Amino acid sequence: MKIIVCIKQVPDTNDVKIDPVTGTLIRQGVPSIINPDDLNALEQALRLKDSHKDVHVTVLCMGPPQADVAIRQAYAMGADKAILLSDRVFAGSDTWATATILAAAIRRIGDFDIIFCGRQAIDGDTAQVGPEIAEFLDIPQITYVRDLVIKGSTVRAERMVEDGHMVIEAPMPVLLTAIKELNKPRYPRMQLIYKAYSPEADIVAWNNGDIDADLTQIGVKNSPTNVKKSFVPVKEKHCIELTGTSRAIATGLVDELKKLHII
Amino acid sequence: MEYRLSPQQEMVRDTARKFAREVCEPIAAEIDKSHRFPRETFDKMTECGITAVGFPVAYGGTGLDKLAQVLVTEEIARKCAATAAIFSIHQGTAWTIHLFGTEDQKQKYLRPLLTGGVIGAFSLTEPNAGSDASNVQTIAVEEEDCYVLNGTKCFCSNGGQAGIFVILAMTNPELKTRGISAFIVEKGTPGLSIGKTEDKMGICASDTSELIIKDLRVPKENLLGKLNRGFNHALASIDGSRITVAAAQALGIAEEALDLSVQYVKDRVQFGKPIAVQQGLQWYIADMKTRIEAARSLTYRAAALVDQGEPYATLGAMAKYFASETAVYVTNRAIQLHGGYGFMRDYPLERMYRDAKITEIYEGTSEIQKLVISREVIGKIQ
Numbered sequence: 001m002k003i004i005v006c007i008k009q010v011p012d013t014n015d016v017k018i019d020p021v022t023g024t025l026i027r028q029g030v031p032s033i034i035n036p037d038d039l040n041a042l043e044q045a046l047r048l049k050d051s052h053k054d055v056h057v058t059v060l061c062m063g064p065p066q067a068d069v070a071i072r073q074a075y076a077m078g079a080d081k082a083i084l085l086s087d088r089v090f091a092g093s094d095t096w097a098t099a100t101i102l103a104a105a106i107r108r109i110g111d112f113d114i115i116f117c118g119r120q121a122i123d124g125d126t127a128q129v130g131p132e133i134a135e136f137l138d139i140p141q142i143t144y145v146r147d148l149v150i151k152g153s154t155v156r157a158e159r160m161v162e163d164g165h166m167v168i169e170a171p172m173p174v175l176l177t178a179i180k181e182l183n184k185p186r187y188p189r190m191q192l193i194y195k196a197y198s199p200e201a202d203i204v205a206w207n208n209g210d211i212d213a214d215l216t217q218i219g220v221k222n223s224p225t226n227v228k229k230s231f232v233p234v235k236e237k238h239c240i241e242l243t244g245t246s247r248a249i250a251t252g253l254v255d256e257l258k259k260l261h262i263i
Numbered sequence: 264m265e266y267r268l269s270p271q272q273e274m275v276r277d278t279a280r281k282f283a284r285e286v287c288e289p290i291a292a293e294i295d296k297s298h299r300f301p302r303e304t305f306d307k308m309t310e311c312g313i314t315a316v317g318f319p320v321a322y323g324g325t326g327l328d329k330l331a332q333v334l335v336t337e338e339i340a341r342k343c344a345a346t347a348a349i350f351s352i353h354q355g356t357a358w359t360i361h362l363f364g365t366e367d368q369k370q371k372y373l374r375p376l377l378t379g380g381v382i383g384a385f386s387l388t389e390p391n392a393g394s395d396a397s398n399v400q401t402i403a404v405e406e407e408d409c410y411v412l413n414g415t416k417c418f419c420s421n422g423g424q425a426g427i428f429v430i431l432a433m434t435n436p437e438l439k440t441r442g443i444s445a446f447i448v449e450k451g452t453p454g455l456s457i458g459k460t461e462d463k464m465g466i467c468a469s470d471t472s473e474l475i476i477k478d479l480r481v482p483k484e485n486l487l488g489k490l491n492r493g494f495n496h497a498l499a500s501i502d503g504s505r506i507t508v509a510a511a512q513a514l515g516i517a518e519e520a521l522d523l524s525v526q527y528v529k530d531r532v533q534f535g536k537p538i539a540v541q542q543g544l545q546w547y548i549a550d551m552k553t554r555i556e557a558a559r560s561l562t563y564r565a566a567a568l569v570d571q572g573e574p575y576a577t578l579g580a581m582a583k584y585f586a587s588e589t590a591v592y593v594t595n596r597a598i599q600l601h602g603g604y605g606f607m608r609d610y611p612l613e614r615m616y617r618d619a620k621i622t623e624i625y626e627g628t629s630e631i632q633k634l635v636i637s638r639e640v641i642g643k644i645q
């Protein structure tokens with residue numbers, strides 16, 4: 001079984017600060033990590049590798065050269081191969097463009113049974129990239145996976161929804177997106193950290209020459225998303241203090257609520 | 264001179280940091296209070312290879328890297344000094360076998376210590392042989408196929424939990440320090456039993472036990488290093504292990520105490536202002552930070568010397584001496600900055616203060632470090 005896990009390098013914070021002037025994410029001074037949901041995806045792939053014969057796990061990451069540390073960490077957790085997709089023409093890609101690039105790379109890899117993504121990246125937060133890849137590759141997808149069983153050439157997944165879960169079966173190849181309830185990711189293995197930085201490791205960097213993504217669909221210029229403005233909603237609190245006897249406070253409160261058309 | 268961690272070392276440090284935060288910190292107060300040895304933590308360390316950091320690949324290690332051992336010990340000590348003691352003393356035992364073991368001994372004993380979840384213990388100290396470690400009275404008598412050991416050892420860290428022991432005994436009492444040898448002993452060998460387990464002031468979750476040795480027959484192939492050279496072997500091994508066991512541990516405790524203090528002085532308001540505005544307290548913080556950075560420089564440099572194959576004993580002694588006194592100084596100041604809250608068991612500082620003290624004592628007391636350093640600096644006195 002061949003599994004491809006898509007991982008994104010993100011700033012290590014759950015509430016990314018946005019520059020109020022430029023409207024973009026403030027990334028300086030924030031250490032980078034592998035997106036948390038992607039670690040759950042990778043962990044599940046590695047568990048399949050631990051429990052089944054002949055499982056091969058490839059990690060795929062699009063990002064700047066600094067994302068090198070992310071793919072090496074994934075390798076140190078136990079992936080067999082890691083690919084960093086890095087090219088100036090990829091820069092500024094939105095979800096459509098990112099999925100276009102990742103789908104092109106997956107086509108280049110060719111042989112796969114499962115593509116595993118995280119549900120959503122903690123910086124971009126759209127949860128679109130996984131589903132878009134599935135659409136571009138024209139394969140079934142199961143999102144929000146919290147449990148997974150392999151049965152022959154099909155997968156059976158528990159898909160979490162707000163008030164319960166669905167059990168969905170799909171034939172492979174299939175794309176899955178992982179949520180944190182799926183598992184607890186392992187730590188990188190110390191021995192593999194050193195191996196990840198040795199020439200022995202199967203770690204490669206690809207640019208667009210390697211994957212031939214459609215140049216009219218990628219990069220900042222061809223991204224259909226136009227961010228007009230990003231802002232942090234200003235929380236406003238207006239307080240009125242009512243004083244006097246209990247009766248006076250109660251009538252005052254009723255009057256105020258009526259004024260606001262709440263009652 | 265360049266000071267830079269390799270990307271491997273950075274990832275090792277970050278992984279150890281995460282491990283310490285997620286695995287060690289949540290139980291640190293509980294295992295201190297109940298004096299419980301965190302066996303499950305050791306198993307998790309084995310699982311992700313922390314036990315194997317800095318040892319040769321041929322025996323399951325990551326490759327030689329003393330600085331990485333320092334980084335791991337430091338990160339763990341930040342969150343739980345007792346766990347750092349357990350881990351680093353375990354690695355110290357492995358280090359002795361790495362330095363002096365034969366190929367067969369390393370396959371048989373080093374590998375399980377690094378990757379098999381077996382805990383190591385190193386036993387030199389006796390009731391009458393502390394700083395004067397040459398006064399060992401445990402006797403080893405040679406027989407045809409074995410050595411027969413008799414005696415009592417004390418203050419053996421990990422003693423009650425270990426699967427593999429390195430034990431020092433007198434093979435030729437007339438030769439004094441030139442008559443001591445080291446032996447590898449497996450747990451369960453008839454004649455080795457665990458006596459009293461000490462009730463300590465600090466690093467309470469670590470195990471410090473007495474070893475009762477009675478007609479313990481150690482096969483000849485378990486002689487570690489050369490016959491009658493055990494004392495030198497032990498000292499050479501401690502030269503390396505005190506950089507991690509004491510210096511790195513002390514560094515981690517001190518750093519965490521400083522971080523907690525910086526946060527506290529900014530949050531705590533007295534006389535209508537955060538206490539951080541008081542210059543007297545700012546100067547405490549400046550002193551704490553300066554000593555920590557000096558301790559770090561000494562400790563990392565000593566470790567780097569080991570990795571470069573340069574002589575490191577003197578600098579290692581300085582690192583141990585300075586870092587341990589820094590840890591005691593910094594935790595003491597940190598409690599002062601926290602006022603009454605620092606004295607309370609609800610906060611981790613009182614534990615860190617108790618834990619810091621051991622670093623001035625084991626792996627050679629501060630006084631013994633000064634002896635080592637001055638002997639090297641002054642040289643022979645006519």
Ligand SMILES: Cc1cc2nc3c(=O)[nH]c(=O)nc-3n(C[C@H](O)[C@H](O)[C@@H](O)COP(=O)(O)OP(=O)(O)OC[C@H]3O[C@@H](n4cnc5c(N)ncnc54)[C@H](O)[C@@H]3O)c2cc1C
Binds near residue numbers: 009
């Ligand atoms: C409003 C808005 C503002 C934005 N602002 C910025 C900005 O300031 N700076 C900036 O650089 N970008 C910005 N972007 C772009 C966006 O952050 C991502 O780059 C986008 O391409 C991926 O979408 P996402 O992060 O929402 O991923 P999601 O769709 O949430 O990710 C789902 C999963 O897809 C996979 N995946 C996603 N990206 C990658 C990747 N690169 N490599 C491998 N796998 C991946 C992972 O498995 C991930 O868990 C913005 C986007 C929006 C919508």
Ligand SMILES: Cc1cc2nc3c(=O)[nH]c(=O)nc-3n(C[C@H](O)[C@H](O)[C@H](O)COP(=O)(O)OP(=O)(O)OC[C@H]3O[C@@H](n4cnc5c(N)ncnc54)[C@H](O)[C@@H]3O)c2cc1C
Binds near residue numbers: 392420421628630
């Ligand atoms: C928690 C704990 C764990 C330990 N773990 C181990 C272990 O795993 N293995 C092991 O073998 N040992 C271990 N030890 C023993 C430790 O190394 C010794 O306690 C230490 O070396 C000091 O010996 P001592 O306790 O006999 O003190 P003493 O040697 O009696 O020292 C008493 C005081 O006299 C000072 N002093 C002694 N000689 C001189 C001198 N020549 N000049 C100036 N001052 C001097 C000392 O510095 C000290 O202040 C452990 C000890 C403790 C407390």
